[in-house]
Amino acid sequence: MYTYQKRMPYPIDIKKKDVRLAKYILTQYGGPYGELGAALRYLNQRFTMPDERGRTLLTSIGTEEYSHVEMICTMLYQLTRGATLREFEEGGLGGHFATHGAEIFMTDSNGQDFSVTGIGATGDFIADLSEDMAAEEKARATYEHLIDLSRDEDVIEPLLFLRQREIVHYNRFKQMLEVYKKEFNR
Amino acid sequence: MYYYGNSPLFFVPSYPDEEIRHTKDEGKLDHKEKALFPVDEALEKGNAFRDEYKGYKNYVPVKLTAKKEQDILMLNIQAFTSAAHDLELYLDIYPGDKRLLDKFMEYAKKANELIEEYQQKFETLTPSKAKDKNGTFSYVLTPSVWLKLN
Numbered sequence: 001m002y003t004y005q006k007r008m009p010y011p012i013d014i015k016k017k018d019v020r021l022a023k024y025i026l027t028q029y030g031g032p033y034g035e036l037g038a039a040l041r042y043l044n045q046r047f048t049m050p051d052e053r054g055r056t057l058l059t060s061i062g063t064e065e066y067s068h069v070e071m072i073c074t075m076l077y078q079l080t081r082g083a084t085l086r087e088f089e090e091g092g093l094g095g096h097f098a099t100h101g102a103e104i105f106m107t108d109s110n111g112q113d114f115s116v117t118g119i120g121a122t123g124d125f126i127a128d129l130s131e132d133m134a135a136e137e138k139a140r141a142t143y144e145h146l147i148d149l150s151r152d153e154d155v156i157e158p159l160l161f162l163r164q165r166e167i168v169h170y171n172r173f174k175q176m177l178e179v180y181k182k183e184f185n186r
Numbered sequence: 187m188y189y190y191g192n193s194p195l196f197f198v199p200s201y202p203d204e205e206i207r208h209t210k211d212e213g214k215l216d217h218k219e220k221a222l223f224p225v226d227e228a229l230e231k232g233n234a235f236r237d238e239y240k241g242y243k244n245y246v247p248v249k250l251t252a253k254k255e256q257d258i259l260m261l262n263i264q265a266f267t268s269a270a271h272d273l274e275l276y277l278d279i280y281p282g283d284k285r286l287l288d289k290f291m292e293y294a295k296k297a298n299e300l301i302e303e304y305q306q307k308f309e310t311l312t313p314s315k316a317k318d319k320n321g322t323f324s325y326v327l328t329p330s331v332w333l334k335l336n
Binding site: 003004005006007008009010011053056057060061064070073074077078144147153156157160161162163164165167168169171172175176179 | 232233240247264274275279301311330
């Protein structure tokens with residue numbers, strides 16, 4: 001079961017409105033390498049892990065990814081807080097506004113709706129854990145692009161934190177994969 | 187890691203000892219002893235393990251500071267919970283690492299104490315702690331995370 005605490009894993013306090021940057025960061029909400037996809041991927045794959053270590057690891061990382069979804073949404077909210085219709089248009093989110101108003105929605109930066117087609121679920125723990133490592137690397141690369149696109153320290157700091165979490169998760173998946181390969185002679 | 191909303195314990199080990207899979211390599215860890223960052227630095231860097239941290243370009247993670255007592259306490263909660271979570275992910279794979287398990291228990295205990303202290307002094311973070319002095323359900327008085335700045 002899940003319980004919830006009203007707190008952030010890492011402080012986020014973005015003071016400057018920036019709709020264009022919000023448009024870019026949207027990809028880590030509803031884009032192909034985003035946090036929502038990560039959470040769904042791991043929480044779905046955990047049922048076919050061979051023992052409690054893999055099941056627990058995927059549950060724990062999948063749960064952490066949900067807290068990252070909330071961090072990304074918080075950044076989107078703070079970057080667009082109080083933005084006018086004009087600012088949405090000038091920031092490249094006029095099309096988003098047409099459908100969703102000022103509400104956050106799970107799309108990538110170009111307005112493509114969230115899709116689960118890129119989420120691997122093979123029923124094979126070696127294949128799934130290998131995919132998870134790749135997913136973490138793709139998310140890391142995306143965070144690096146977003147850091148490159150950002151000028152605001154209030155945005156860069158949580159992005160650096162989130163990028164580092166991808167590195168940590170990659171290492172855990174790699175270790176789990178190596179342990180299983182050895183023990184299951186795969 | 188599971189969070190129990192109705193218990194004073196927010197951190198408990200993910201699964202009890204007897205459920206740990208015992209392998210033929212039991213007791214012989216095939217990995218090096220992990221050196222840890224202090225918890226505040228681990229939060230700033232996003233990584234508890236010294237040998238795994240990889241920075242990006244010349245960016246240096248900011249030193250996280252606060253002026254108000256409430257914000258300082260929240261930073262401490264974030265530091266200890268993040269460090270405990272990082273160790274938990276590691277222990278999921280290597281549940282026999284006794285040194286890291288002891289460290290995890292130390293961080294988790296401290297995190298639980300800080301969360302309790304925060305809720306007593308400032309505001310509730312969970313519905314189970316939400317009856318205030320006036321008999322009001324105070325969970326709705328705590329701002330949502332995207333509104334709360336620290």
